[in-house]
Amino acid sequence: MKSNLFKYTAIAAFLVALLFSINSNAQEKDASNYDMSFEFKTIKQDDNTRLLEANFNGKNTEDRKDIIPMFNAEIKFFNVLNEEEVLLGTAKTSKEGIAQITLPENQKYLTDENGNINLIARFEGNDAVAESSAELIVKNIKLALNLEEIDSVKTVLVTAFTFDESGAEIPLEETDVIIYVQGMFSKMKIAEGTISEGAFEFEMPTDLPGDSKGNLTVFSIIEGNEQYGTVIQKKNIKWGVFQQKIKDTQNTLWSSAAPVWMYVVLTILLVGVWANYIYTIINLFKIKKEGQDLELEPES
Amino acid sequence: MKKNQTEEGGTDRRKFLKLGLMTSLTAIAGASIVTNLAAQEEEKEPEGEVIRLLTPEGKIVEVNASNINKYPEALVAPAESRIGIPDRKFVMVIDLAKCKNARKCVEECQKAHKLDDHQEFIKIQLISNNEEGQPYWFPKPCFHCDEPPCVIVCPTGATFKRDDGIVLVDNERCIGCKFCVTSCPYSARQFNWGHKEKFDDKSQPYSPETGVPAAEGTVMKCDFCPDLLRQGELPHCAKACPMGVIYFGDKNEDIVTNGEETVRFSQLINDRGGYRHLEHLGTKPNVYYLPAVNRQFPLERGFNVDEEIVERYKDVPYVKELKKQGKI
Amino acid sequence: MNIDTRKRELVKELSPMLEKSSLLSKIWIISLVSIILVGLYAFVLQLSNGHEVTGMRDNVVWGIYIVNFIFFVCLSYSGAFIAGVLHFFETPLKNSIARIVEITTVLSLIIGPIFILLCIGRLDRLYYLFIYSRIQSPISWDIIAILTDLIGCFVYLYLTFIPDLAILRDASKENAEVPNWRKKMYKFLAIGYQDTPTQHERLHKIIRIMSVMIIAMAVVAYSVLAWIFSLTVQPGWNSSIFAPYFIISGLYSGIAVIIIAMYIIRKFYKLEKYITKIHFVAGGVILLIFSLLYGYFTFSEYFSRWFSHKKHDVDLLNTLFSRYFWQFIFANYFGILMPIAILFFKKLRTVKLVTIAAIISVLGIWLNKYLIVVPTLETPYLPIQDTRAEFVHYSATWVEYSLSLTGIAAFCLFFTLILKFVPAIPMSGIIDLEKRKQSKRKKDNQLATEL
Numbered sequence A: 001m002k003s004n005l006f007k008y009t010a011i012a013a014f015l016v017a018l019l020f021s022i023n024s025n026a027q028e029k030d031a032s033n034y035d036m037s038f039e040f041k042t043i044k045q046d047d048n049t050r051l052l053e054a055n056f057n058g059k060n061t062e063d064r065k066d067i068i069p070m071f072n073a074e075i076k077f078f079n080v081l082n083e084e085e086v087l088l089g090t091a092k093t094s095k096e097g098i099a100q101i102t103l104p105e106n107q108k109y110l111t112d113e114n115g116n117i118n119l120i121a122r123f124e125g126n127d128a129v130a131e132s133s134a135e136l137i138v139k140n141i142k143l144a145l146n147l148e149e150i151d152s153v154k155t156v157l158v159t160a161f162t163f164d165e166s167g168a169e170i171p172l173e174e175t176d177v178i179i180y181v182q183g184m185f186s187k188m189k190i191a192e193g194t195i196s197e198g199a200f201e202f203e204m205p206t207d208l209p210g211d212s213k214g215n216l217t218v219f220s221i222i223e224g225n226e227q228y229g230t231v232i233q234k235k236n237i238k239w240g241v242f243q244q245k246i247k248d249t250q251n252t253l254w255s256s257a258a259p260v261w262m263y264v265v266l267t268i269l270l271v272g273v274w275a276n277y278i279y280t281i282i283n284l285f286k287i288k289k290e291g292q293d294l295e296l297e298p299e300s
Numbered sequence B: 001m002k003k004n005q006t007e008e009g010g011t012d013r014r015k016f017l018k019l020g021l022m023t024s025l026t027a028i029a030g031a032s033i034v035t036n037l038a039a040q041e042e043e044k045e046p047e048g049e050v051i052r053l054l055t056p057e058g059k060i061v062e063v064n065a066s067n068i069n070k071y072p073e074a075l076v077a078p079a080e081s082r083i084g085i086p087d088r089k090f091v092m093v094i095d096l097a098k099c100k101n102a103r104k105c106v107e108e109c110q111k112a113h114k115l116d117d118h119q120e121f122i123k124i125q126l127i128s129n130n131e132e133g134q135p136y137w138f139p140k141p142c143f144h145c146d147e148p149p150c151v152i153v154c155p156t157g158a159t160f161k162r163d164d165g166i167v168l169v170d171n172e173r174c175i176g177c178k179f180c181v182t183s184c185p186y187s188a189r190q191f192n193w194g195h196k197e198k199f200d201d202k203s204q205p206y207s208p209e210t211g212v213p214a215a216e217g218t219v220m221k222c223d224f225c226p227d228l229l230r231q232g233e234l235p236h237c238a239k240a241c242p243m244g245v246i247y248f249g250d251k252n253e254d255i256v257t258n259g260e261e262t263v264r265f266s267q268l269i270n271d272r273g274g275y276r277h278l279e280h281l282g283t284k285p286n287v288y289y290l291p292a293v294n295r296q297f298p299l300e301r302g303f304n305v306d307e308e309i310v311e312r313y314k315d316v317p318y319v320k321e322l323k324k325q326g327k328i
Numbered sequence C: 001m002n003i004d005t006r007k008r009e010l011v012k013e014l015s016p017m018l019e020k021s022s023l024l025s026k027i028w029i030i031s032l033v034s035i036i037l038v039g040l041y042a043f044v045l046q047l048s049n050g051h052e053v054t055g056m057r058d059n060v061v062w063g064i065y066i067v068n069f070i071f072f073v074c075l076s077y078s079g080a081f082i083a084g085v086l087h088f089f090e091t092p093l094k095n096s097i098a099r100i101v102e103i104t105t106v107l108s109l110i111i112g113p114i115f116i117l118l119c120i121g122r123l124d125r126l127y128y129l130f131i132y133s134r135i136q137s138p139i140s141w142d143i144i145a146i147l148t149d150l151i152g153c154f155v156y157l158y159l160t161f162i163p164d165l166a167i168l169r170d171a172s173k174e175n176a177e178v179p180n181w182r183k184k185m186y187k188f189l190a191i192g193y194q195d196t197p198t199q200h201e202r203l204h205k206i207i208r209i210m211s212v213m214i215i216a217m218a219v220v221a222y223s224v225l226a227w228i229f230s231l232t233v234q235p236g237w238n239s240s241i242f243a244p245y246f247i248i249s250g251l252y253s254g255i256a257v258i259i260i261a262m263y264i265i266r267k268f269y270k271l272e273k274y275i276t277k278i279h280f281v282a283g284g285v286i287l288l289i290f291s292l293l294y295g296y297f298t299f300s301e302y303f304s305r306w307f308s309h310k311k312h313d314v315d316l317l318n319t320l321f322s323r324y325f326w327q328f329i330f331a332n333y334f335g336i337l338m339p340i341a342i343l344f345f346k347k348l349r350t351v352k353l354v355t356i357a358a359i360i361s362v363l364g365i366w367l368n369k370y371l372i373v374v375p376t377l378e379t380p381y382l383p384i385q386d387t388r389a390e391f392v393h394y395s396a397t398w399v400e401y402s403l404s405l406t407g408i409a410a411f412c413l414f415f416t417l418i419l420k421f422v423p424a425i426p427m428s429g430i431i432d433l434e435k436r437k438q439s440k441r442k443k444d445n446q447l448a449t450e451l
Helices: A002-023 A260-299 B002-042 B104-112 B149-153 B179-183 B236-240 B265-272 B299-303 B307-311 B317-325 C003-019 C023-053 C064-089 C094-119 C138-174 C180-189 C197-230 C242-269 C277-308 C311-322 C325-344 C351-378 C398-419 C427-450
Strands: A034-044 A050-060 A067-069 A074-081 A084-092 A098-103 A116-123 A132-139 A141-150 A153-163 A169-171 A175-182 A187-195 A199-203 A216-225 A229-237 B050-054 B059-064 B090-095 B123-127 B136-140 B159-161 B167-169 B189-191 B219-221 B246-250 B255-257 B262-264 B287-290
Touching (some): A034 A132, A067 B050, A084 A098, A141 A216, A141 A229, A153 A175, A153 A216, B090 B265, B179 B189, B299 B317, C023 C398, C064 C242, C064 C398, C138 C197, C242 C351, C311 C325, C311 C351
Parallel strands (some): A034 A229
Antiparallel strands (some): A034 A050, A153 A199, B246 B255
């Protein structure tokens, strides 16, 4: 008897367990074997606004190439000084795992004694995912790009300054800068150099075509610098030597309008042949008329 | 006697109750299993291409990848697709020194244009320059020639050359005479021989710039992905190549890029001796090749693919050698 | 001789062909119709399942349909050419076979384009060829040429029917055996032709002009067909002599088919009086001349490719001599040399042997056309790689074979039906011939009496 009971309970328990396990067999899978990775960077854009970007991904511990972006996670951006945290903004990660906020040019930051701005991007964390954060230290910088023709030589002039406490400009030293030209899909590097005494000069190549109107967009970018982050500056100028190759693409074999001589020949041939056919048909009608007249004659 | 009976009666009742309890539990469990399964079937499984995302709750979900046409406006209709993207002359440069038959270009293109496994817009040939040289992998998309033999012979104008250099096929005008397929010297075109279910998918209107959905009895080929070009992105094959073999760009602004490197087109061709295939036929192709010098990979690595794909190269003498030696 | 009585005699002699149908002809028609029905089923299958049911795939996209198209159209052009030449030169032999030649022309020109329609992927869009036409395309030229030629040959055929229809109409006026619908049909189609001198004169004038036009059209139209192939860059097709080569092969196959048709009609309708051995001997001589010309052109084609051994030509020749070895031998050696061997010797030019030579020629030409279309597509410039195995070679399926047979069956069927409508030998022609003999005799007598 008792064994019977056990048997029944065992079966019932098994069925109930099955019921629950099926329920949890939905589309969602556990992310327990994924390590969270959090990256944070800052870009000063050409209109002098500052972009803060956080990149939040999960990396598979077994397959390092399997990276899944975190979606819809709320990231908070702070400006810290000692213990004080000022919230600069919040953003949710996109389907690529990127959360961005843009701060205007006149944004006031708390700077430490060296003039550096401390920034933190943080994901608050919950039961399932631990808190993640990353910190940046960046110095405010002003990058200017000038395109001038000096002594009929097209020159690119890059000037860069940081600011001290009183707001005076301090020229930059020993910072790498790269000059790019904008293409349809990407930017093409045309020069690499170092800013010394706050300036960098470079002679522009004279054979770049630019776009169809001869416009060139020149970029000067400080990339991933430890002190300054990424700083971008751009300018448009009509230094392109684009020459429209005037090719006669009308009335060719592959255009929609054919070469003129084809139309002429075709018309001549067709008119000739069809004129003959019409002549034949006219004569047939004459034969018919004659036959009809003959038939009527005896009657009259 | 009576005690026995009551006892027996009591046991019977107990048995009955137990039985009833077990039955009801089983019934509930079974019913919920069934409804669960049914619910799972009714739940909308993500269709087509899916991407995996992590949620802040620590779960992995799959969602539909967004529509391949991310045009801000509606699609480019057939009549409008005959006018190209203004002031552009698209050109592609393929670096044969780096190609190792990874076939990511083939697969991405198949996914983007909803091709079957055995249809390829970009084919990988294994050719050699002469009998002495070793063969090399040769990705061959449509060359979008400047004097295209296929456009010349089309009787209805279903295939056309645009001002930006791209040659497209309008599947709503094509009558399927296959004259263009026979006149292309590079064998770049394919034909839809029968009806396929994917042709019935009317969820996005047809545009020659994407070629989706294709139509039965019409011709199709590589189209340089104008829908991506309009968004400032590289074609699928150029994006997908892990070695950066395929450079793409605009001849007018003289810049080509493979996603990582951006170089001047004229410099690339001049420094590396860029050439066009079968130049003497006078078709003026717009795909340039950089010769297979200083190859980055041994040729055998390209045979790390399915048996069926290796079979496709069985007539190449080099492959026959390898087979004899037992290496593949 | 009294023309009217002569006409009546002729009608009596030839009309049983039109009205009676023997058991043999019934069996013939029924078997043809059954072949056509199977073909119709194959066609419906192709329409509903798409071109997958054929053997054509991504590399060999043109198969037996195009081969049949070229073959039938080239038959027609030769027919037009020979009809025109015969009429233009007014040879006494011409009359017996003139109608057979003209009917061959028109029928093959109708059946040929039907094969091209079978090869088109989207038949529902056929009218695009007219509203969106591009005249740079050789296919547009081909459509214009074939349509114009078809109309021309049809009109020409009708013109030659008119005198006979008039004779039949007059003869059947009193004859109660002839059904009413036939009488009405003859009356309508003979358009009041009473064989008056002026009508006769006018009719023969326009026939003469049309015959010249037909010869010109034949040359233009068949060149255009050849240019569909030779204006591409493909190895094996891009040859400068393709247009003359196709014209010569057309004349060759046309004369062969006409000889075969002559043989069958002569045997079946018992027309030994009209289609004599002389016709077969003359046909044999013409076949010999054309086979020599055709052999010469074929040899030039392949010889120059072999000799200059350019890479892609050599690849093509390798395909021809490995995969298609026996077809090549039959088409270009046996198919040319056998007829030459038979026809070269006067003694061998009997009715039966000439017909056998003609049959060999026809088969040879068909295979030759196949060897022109398919092997080039199997050896393109870039080797066929990275394609699935079924796409590499071409082998026709039962659908294609059945539709080819349907085409031939339809040709025979319509031929038979037309011959139930007008006699195979133009009666007016016989009368004209005899008139001329009479006047010639009168002239000779006159001269004799004067002397």
